[in-house]
Amino acid sequence: MKKIPTYLIALFALLSACSSNPTESTYTIAFAVRDAPSVFTSIAHGGPHMVITTFLFDSLVWKDEKGFVPLLAETWQSSDDKKLWTFNLRSGVRWHDGQDFTADDVKFTFDYLRGNPLTMNSDESNRLIESIQTPNAQTVIFQLRDSAPDFLGNIAGQTMILPKHIWQSVADPLKFQEKAAFVGTGPFKFRETRRGEFHVFEANNDYFLARPVVDRLIFKNVSNPLLALESGDVDAANPNSPTAVQSLQKRDEYEILMGPFSYYLTKLIFNVKRPPFDSKDMRHAVAYALNRPEIVKQVLNGEG
Numbered sequence: 001m002k003k004i005p006t007y008l009i010a011l012f013a014l015l016s017a018c019s020s021n022p023t024e025s026t027y028t029i030a031f032a033v034r035d036a037p038s039v040f041t042s043i044a045h046g047g048p049h050m051v052i053t054t055f056l057f058d059s060l061v062w063k064d065e066k067g068f069v070p071l072l073a074e075t076w077q078s079s080d081d082k083k084l085w086t087f088n089l090r091s092g093v094r095w096h097d098g099q100d101f102t103a104d105d106v107k108f109t110f111d112y113l114r115g116n117p118l119t120m121n122s123d124e125s126n127r128l129i130e131s132i133q134t135p136n137a138q139t140v141i142f143q144l145r146d147s148a149p150d151f152l153g154n155i156a157g158q159t160m161i162l163p164k165h166i167w168q169s170v171a172d173p174l175k176f177q178e179k180a181a182f183v184g185t186g187p188f189k190f191r192e193t194r195r196g197e198f199h200v201f202e203a204n205n206d207y208f209l210a211r212p213v214v215d216r217l218i219f220k221n222v223s224n225p226l227l228a229l230e231s232g233d234v235d236a237a238n239p240n241s242p243t244a245v246q247s248l249q250k251r252d253e254y255e256i257l258m259g260p261f262s263y264y265l266t267k268l269i270f271n272v273k274r275p276p277f278d279s280k281d282m283r284h285a286v287a288y289a290l291n292r293p294e295i296v297k298q299v300l301n302g303e304g
Contacts, residue, residue: 128146
């Protein structure tokens with residue numbers, strides 16, 4: 001059965017599912033393949049690129065539909081003023097090259113981002129973090145300059161942790177494209193990438209949450225995702241079109257997965273330098289006049 005995740009969050013949930021009895025398989029997804037799946041890639045690619053990197057790299061925590069869940073950190077605590085955050089790391093986690101993951105890797109990652117603020121949210125990390133302590137191999141303590149109730153979501157849950165033993169000798173992370181640049185702790189290992197064509201990942205047999213359900217995961221660039229799906233060239237596609245999805249709803253050979261939200265946004269932006277939208281009252285009037293539920297219903301067939 002072919003699966004059509006209509007939102008990237010559903011796609012992630014589908015493919016990071018784990019099984020103790022995997023079968024030999026390859027799963028191919030229609031995807032916009034641009035740059036290599038490195039942590040240090042332009043954030044212009046936004047959410048979709050971040051999803052790709054999370055198959056190779058892990059953050060301290062993750063978030064599902066119910067809230068924050070453990071990832072590299074098994075438990076965590078914060079002070080009442082939210083300025084001191086302590087993370088207790090999982091034991092037995094290894095990098096893809098077999099080296100042990102420790103608190104030194106976490107501290108190194110955030111220190112490295114101070115000198116190389118090139119990834120999502122690294123500027124906010126630099127502003128907030130005053131110091132990082134590692135009293136032992138499994139504990140990381142962040143002392144913040146200001147109270148940060150959203151530290152889990154904005155920083156701990158989005159910063160991909162790097163292996164110190166690889167990156168400590170890298171002077172220019174944007175130019176580092178060797179295979180070692182893709183060594184993480186994630187559920188898949190990097191095998192090959194060809195810009196504008198495909199990424200090929202293979203299952204991490206030693207992943208701490210158990211082995212992924214597929215042996216090989218391929219992200220393939222196609223000109224028409226739905227045609228590629230119907231021709232059997234890919235196993236999953238994200239049409240980003242409610243009309244296209246509805247055309248397949250009654251066909252038994254397809255399964256449609258709906259996620260709680262999408263990375264794709266449509267915005268109405270005012271030019272506040274020109275009348276009439278240089279008036280705050282006018283902008284408020286337009287905002288109140290817009291019938292958002294009706295727009296979602298008429299333009300997106302309710303899928304928005």
